[in-house]
Amino acid sequence: MFIRIRSYCLSGIQAIPVSVEVDSSFGLPGFSLVGLPDNAVRESRERVVAAVRTSGYSVTGRRTTVNLSPADLRKEGSALDLPLAIGMLLANEEFKVINPSRYVFLGELSLDGLLKPIRGTLSIAMALIHKKDTILVIPQENVEEASLIEGLKILGVSSLLETINQLKMRESSKLIVSRGISYKQERSFNKNLDFKSIVGMEGVKRALEIAASGNHNFLLVGSPGSGKTLCAKSIASILPEMSDSEIIESTQIHSCIKNLSAKQYSFILERPFRSPHHSSSMVSLVGGGHKLLPGEVSLAHNGVLFLDELPEFRREVLEALREPMEDGEVQISRASGSIVWPARFMMGAAMNPCPCGFSMDVKKECTCLPDMKQRYWLKVSGPLLDRIDLQIRVPSMDISKLKANSGVESSAEVRERVKKARIFQQKRFKESPKLFNAEMNSLEAKAACQMDKKTEDFVLGAAEKMLLSARAYYRVLKVARTIADLRESEVVSPIDLAEALQYRMLK
Numbered sequence: 001m002f003i004r005i006r007s008y009c010l011s012g013i014q015a016i017p018v019s020v021e022v023d024s025s026f027g028l029p030g031f032s033l034v035g036l037p038d039n040a041v042r043e044s045r046e047r048v049v050a051a052v053r054t055s056g057y058s059v060t061g062r063r064t065t066v067n068l069s070p071a072d073l074r075k076e077g078s079a080l081d082l083p084l085a086i087g088m089l090l091a092n093e094e095f096k097v098i099n100p101s102r103y104v105f106l107g108e109l110s111l112d113g114l115l116k117p118i119r120g121t122l123s124i125a126m127a128l129i130h131k132k133d134t135i136l137v138i139p140q141e142n143v144e145e146a147s148l149i150e151g152l153k154i155l156g157v158s159s160l161l162e163t164i165n166q167l168k169m170r171e172s173s174k175l176i177v178s179r180g181i182s183y184k185q186e187r188s189f190n191k192n193l194d195f196k197s198i199v200g201m202e203g204v205k206r207a208l209e210i211a212a213s214g215n216h217n218f219l220l221v222g223s224p225g226s227g228k229t230l231c232a233k234s235i236a237s238i239l240p241e242m243s244d245s246e247i248i249e250s251t252q253i254h255s256c257i258k259n260l261s262a263k264q265y266s267f268i269l270e271r272p273f274r275s276p277h278h279s280s281s282m283v284s285l286v287g288g289g290h291k292l293l294p295g296e297v298s299l300a301h302n303g304v305l306f307l308d309e310l311p312e313f314r315r316e317v318l319e320a321l322r323e324p325m326e327d328g329e330v331q332i333s334r335a336s337g338s339i340v341w342p343a344r345f346m347m348g349a350a351m352n353p354c355p356c357g358f359s360m361d362v363k364k365e366c367t368c369l370p371d372m373k374q375r376y377w378l379k380v381s382g383p384l385l386d387r388i389d390l391q392i393r394v395p396s397m398d399i400s401k402l403k404a405n406s407g408v409e410s411s412a413e414v415r416e417r418v419k420k421a422r423i424f425q426q427k428r429f430k431e432s433p434k435l436f437n438a439e440m441n442s443l444e445a446k447a448a449c450q451m452d453k454k455t456e457d458f459v460l461g462a463a464e465k466m467l468l469s470a471r472a473y474y475r476v477l478k479v480a481r482t483i484a485d486l487r488e489s490e491v492v493s494p495i496d497l498a499e500a501l502q503y504r505m506l507k
């Protein structure tokens with residue numbers, strides 16, 4: 001008998017429909033599996049046969065052919081165990097189901113017939129969002145994650161035997177319709193990192209506010225202990241709350257790594273702030289590996305990727321960041337096909353001004369030789385520095401100012417301004433997929449900064465004196481545009497431009 005079972009495979013965060021076609025006939029017993037399966041799928045036959053036997057059924061003794069279609073998509077992972085088992089049982093006429101095509105099956109089987117959770121449930125639930133007649137049959141532990149999406153019919157099961165028994169019923173007793181989750185009240189911020197706790201760094205905080213408003217990349221340069229890392233981490237507290245679609249998108253990426261219902265993972269309600277160690281490999285930062293998993297740049301999607309001790313990162317790792325910084329996504333190509341992971345993030349970085357760290361310090365003397373300093377700066381490549389809009393000098397914290405705590409703004413107050421500035425700039429991007437000033441190209445930057453002749457002469461003159469490259473010049477315009485947006489002004493004034501020029505200390 002021939003049977004077709006519906007299932008899904010993941011490609012990045014996209015869920016792609018897969019049919020498991022099983023044909024079973026009398027004849028010399030045998031089993032063949034075709035349709036570009038990877039090793040985990042290839043091994044599934046052994047798991048399925050054992051799981052079926054321990055559930056009190058049998059699928060051996062016949063000639064079975066299984067085809068996974070579409071044939072050109074590589075099928076990965078063990079989530080196809082359950083559709084395969086159900087397909088083989090139905091093809092062997094071990095039991096009957098009314099209208100099997102209304103079910104989508106996913107789940108990994110263990111030898112004793114129990115179901116283990118799978119990765120990427122949220123993406124699969126998203127794919128079924130408009131298929132209201134479909135019933136999603138998944139391991140019980142994945143039900144919570146799938147329920148994030150409203151209006152899905154979900155059947156959570158914990159073993160193969162339970163699945164069979166539920167399917168035999170006219171109306172499955174465990175079938176639920178998901179309600180969706182409202183995140184409104186759950187959105188939160190890390191209260192330990194508030195602008196209020198950073199005293200006497202008004203200039204740095206102002207620069208971070210601009211960075212947050214226009215999604216500009218930033219670099220903090222200062223002596224050891226000056227508080228660079230603390231300042232960078234606190235930027236998360238002034239970024240606006242995530243929208244519902246951003247929450248889903250970020251959560252989808254995490255869900256592709258591990259089942260989210262497991263306790264250590266929860267839904268991503270706070271904007272991601274990823275701070276990978278400087279010894280990180282290329283794969284852990286950009287993604288890939290034999291499972292083609294997302295890297296830190298994708299985990300930082302919709303949030304901040306912070307690289308502390310920037311020159312300590314390996315050069316090829318930093319070079320690999322250029323593509324996601326430009327395109328907002330990472331494409332990983334392998335012989336088996338390519339996968340695209342979203343990676344739209346704000347990059348933050350921090351570094352000392354020289355190897356000893358004190359060349360900018362007023363109290364301590366720098367002990368570095370000139371060529372040591374030069375080699376140190378060479379580690380951070382020119383093209384990467386070029387892509388950093390705001391280069392900020394962090395002064396050493398003044399102990400006397402630490403006591404004065406009054407009149408300091410809290411992150412919540414700054415966040416309101418950032419939100420307004422973002423709304424103001426997004427009016428300009430109504431007809432473009434871009435969201436932020438940082439994403440503008442040079443033409444758009446020029447058009448967005450309508451300058452009169454006098455102002456333009458002033459900026460060009462300053463840029464010439466500072467030996468700015470053409471790319472750096474347009475970065476200045478973008479930052480100036482954001483500064484004007486913070487005032488909710490259509491016009492970019494000379495003062496805005498002068499301030500933007502200040503943030504090019506490294507050119």
Ligand SMILES: [Zn+2]
Pocket residue numbers: 354355356357358359366367368
């Ligand atoms: Zn030094």
